[in-house]
Amino acid sequence: MFKPFKKALLSMLVLIMSFTFMTACSQPDNSAAEEKTDIEAVKGKYKDGVYEGREPGKGGDIVVKVTVTDGDISKVEVVEHKESEMISDEAIKRIVSSVQSEKSTNVDVVSGATMTSEAVIKAIKSALVQAGGSEAIFAADPKVKHVTKEAEIEQTYEVVIIGAGGAGLTAAVEASQAGAKVVVLEKMPSIGGNTLVSGGGLNVPGSDQQKKFNVKDSVDQFVEDTLKGGDNINNKELVQVMAENALPTAEWLINDINVEFMPDRLQQFGGHSVPRALIAKGNHGTDLIEKLKAKADELGVVFKMETKADELIIDKGGQVTGVKASNAAEQQLTFHASKGVIIASGGFGSNVEMRKKYNPEFDEKYMTTDVPGTTGDGIVMAEKIGADLLHMEHIQTYPTCNPKTGIISYVANSRFDGAILLNQEGKRFVEEMERRDVISRAILDQTGSYGYLVWGQEVEEVGHMTDVHQQEYDGFVNEKLLHKAETIEELAQFFNVDVQTMKKSIDTYNKQVEKGKDTDFNRRGELRPIAKAPFYIQKVVPAIHHTMGGLKINPQAQVLTANNEVIPGLFAAGEVTGGIHGTNRLGGNAVTDVAVFGRIAGQNVVKE
Numbered sequence: 278m279f280k281p282f283k284k285a286l287l288s289m290l291v292l293i294m295s296f297t298f299m300t301a302c303s304q305p306d307n308s309a310a311e312e313k314t315d316i317e318a319v320k321g322k323y324k325d326g327v328y329e330g331r332e333p334g335k336g337g338d339i340v341v342k343v344t345v346t347d348g349d350i351s352k353v354e355v356v357e358h359k360e361s362e363m364i365s366d367e368a369i370k371r372i373v374s375s376v377q378s379e380k381s382t383n384v385d386v387v388s389g390a391t392m393t394s395e396a397v398i399k400a401i402k403s404a405l406v407q408a409g410g411s412e413a414i415f416a417a418d419p420k421v422k423h424v425t426k427e428a429e430i431e432q433t434y435e436v437v438i439i440g441a442g443g444a445g446l447t448a449a450v451e452a453s454q455a456g457a458k459v460v461v462l463e464k465m466p467s468i469g470g471n472t473l474v475s476g477g478g479l480n481v482p483g484s485d486q487q488k489k490f491n492v493k494d495s496v497d498q499f500v501e502d503t504l505k506g507g508d509n510i511n512n513k514e515l516v517q518v519m520a521e522n523a524l525p526t527a528e529w530l531i532n533d534i535n536v537e538f539m540p541d542r543l544q545q546f547g548g549h550s551v552p553r554a555l556i557a558k559g560n561h562g563t564d565l566i567e568k569l570k571a572k573a574d575e576l577g578v579v580f581k582m583e584t585k586a587d588e589l590i591i592d593k594g595g596q597v598t599g600v601k602a603s604n605a606a607e608q609q610l611t612f613h614a615s616k617g618v619i620i621a622s623g624g625f626g627s628n629v630e631m632r633k634k635y636n637p638e639f640d641e642k643y644m645t646t647d648v649p650g651t652t653g654d655g656i657v658m659a660e661k662i663g664a665d666l667l668h669m670e671h672i673q674t675y676p677t678c679n680p681k682t683g684i685i686s687y688v689a690n691s692r693f694d695g696a697i698l699l700n701q702e703g704k705r706f707v708e709e710m711e712r713r714d715v716i717s718r719a720i721l722d723q724t725g726s727y728g729y730l731v732w733g734q735e736v737e738e739v740g741h742m743t744d745v746h747q748q749e750y751d752g753f754v755n756e757k758l759l760h761k762a763e764t765i766e767e768l769a770q771f772f773n774v775d776v777q778t779m780k781k782s783i784d785t786y787n788k789q790v791e792k793g794k795d796t797d798f799n800r801r802g803e804l805r806p807i808a809k810a811p812f813y814i815q816k817v818v819p820a821i822h823h824t825m826g827g828l829k830i831n832p833q834a835q836v837l838t839a840n841n842e843v844i845p846g847l848f849a850a851g852e853v854t855g856g857i858h859g860t861n862r863l864g865g866n867a868v869t870d871v872a873v874f875g876r877i878a879g880q881n882v883v884k885e
């Protein structure tokens with residue numbers, strides 16, 4: 278199977294010797310000749326055989342198998358990885374196929390999946406080093422750039438959609454189902470946007486799960502919670518539309534799109550008066566995105582990847598008639614839209630300058646949970662042609678993210694099942710079911726601007742968060758950001774928290790749980806003790822998560838001017854819009870918003 282170490286060493290020695298000899302013989306300033314000599318030296322550059330390479334990626338080790346035949350790369354396989362589904366798929370596929378077909382290790386990283394790309398390339402190189410490869414050999418490999426060129430610079434569709442996240446895909450399915458010819462422009466190499474990396478929570482009053490668990494809920498209650506959560510500056514009409522359409526939209530997702538929600542899981546996010554969030558299979562957005570994409574493909578929706586919308590086209594009468602775009606092949610493209618354009622390009626959480634422009638508090642000191650594509654392009658494009666913007670200063674942080682990367686932690690959602698938050702001194706400091714903004718600010722006010730979530734078996738067995746999100750859990754443990762122990766003492770010692778204070782905080786909390794009332798912070802939801810081992814402690818920080826501001830729309834998802842006039846031919850849905858969530862979006866309301874208004878935009882654009 279794998280080549281013996283001795284052979285590899287020998288071949289490396291031969292190569293090093295020949296390389297040294299050739300370098301020594303060439304003229305110092307004759308770089309062209311030197312370059313040529315290098316390339317010649319590496320012809321038939323590797324020893325035949327099958328080699329394994331391993332490199333840590335974002336989620337764990339990536340293992341590759343490289344086959345060398347007749348002195349060069351003949352086959353590359355990724356045999357093991359734990360990278361995020363969908364985001365990494367395209368990167369892995371592209372790098373493997375480029376290295377294999379071009380026999381070069383000098384391939385581009387895939388944007389949006391940089392860490393994964395770099396790890397795959399490094400793993401391939403480390404396999405090739407065993408076959409006699411070296412940095413000098415790799416450096417001589419030809420540069421390979423993967424691009425798809427459009428045959429037609431101008432193309433005409435009935436509907437052009439900007440962005441292949443949750444709202445864009447939902448709109449694409451609806452518009453296509455209504456008979457329209459639809460194209461979706463996506464600037465990244467992979468689809469899904471922030472919806473893909475979400476927890477897949479969808480608030481639905483009146484769901485089967487609520488009936489099963491005897492939860493009394495109503496559209497009015499949902500509206501009331503959402504308005505309260507947004508400090509009542511929300512557009513009430515839009516909130517009403519979202520709440521009324523939540524159940525029919527969930528049914529559509531389940532019955533028409535085949536999205537699977539966990540039958541026995543109902544989550545109560547912060548700020549909600551009852552548990553009302555359905556949770557998609559796997560507790561992330563993958564199932565939702567995969568199923569919407571499969572439906573869109575079945576309906577014949579055209580996807581243009583790595584194609585960035587740059588500008589909206591308007592005719593003399595002010596009607597939006599298309600989009601100017603550019604792609605990775607550096608082509609300037611025009612997509613005409615005979616019926617209309619839907620902007621579904623998401624928020625601007627990944628655009629630090631734009632964040633600072635609208636609210637200087639959210640500068641570079643904050644990491645973000647967002648995918649890199651969410652840079653507010655749709656907001657800028659529509660504003661240029663007269664669209665009104667709302668609530669741009671309201672930017673939300675998610676309180677419990679990875680302190681090293683800013684990526685949202687789903688293990689930390691054990692908070693909703695009963696985990697408590699402590700500070701470095703070992704004291705509770707906030708109601709754990711508070712709104713995201715309140716908890717985030719409270720964490721930032723603590724020593725070191727971080728917090729510790731602490732829970733035991735009673736909480737763990739509700740959501741099994743360490744199992745459901747095992748990959749994330751392992752990552753936190755490896756980074757020493759999470760510790761599991763048999764005693765509270767050990768938890769405290771792991772992070773240097775004062776043992777006695779921490780024990781006292783937990784004892785006090787457990788006594789309150791026994792009495793059924795958290796008299797310190799008035800915690801909502803079911804109270805659960807922290808008494809049964811194993812125990813867990815996890816370090817968390819807030820990171821930018823959602824931008825509430827964006828384009829002003831009406832209940833038909835049409836984009837409006839400052840005078841509340843409709844911009845003909847222009848629709849918007851999802852995080853790119855403003856007004857629905859007011860100052861602060863409640864958990865599980867993003868996916869409901871995206872799916873409800875994505876459908877409305879997709880249905881209405883066809884009526885134009």
Ligand code: ADP
Pocket residue numbers: 439440441442443444445462463464465467468469470471472473584585586587621622623624649650651652653654655850851852853871
């Ligand atoms: P929503 O939740 O509102 O659907 P997402 O964040 O899920 O928003 O998806 C937005 C998508 O739009 C992302 O995939 C992002 O890469 C894409 N996008 C953003 N700007 C552009 C642009 N200028 N052209 C094409 N796609 C874009």
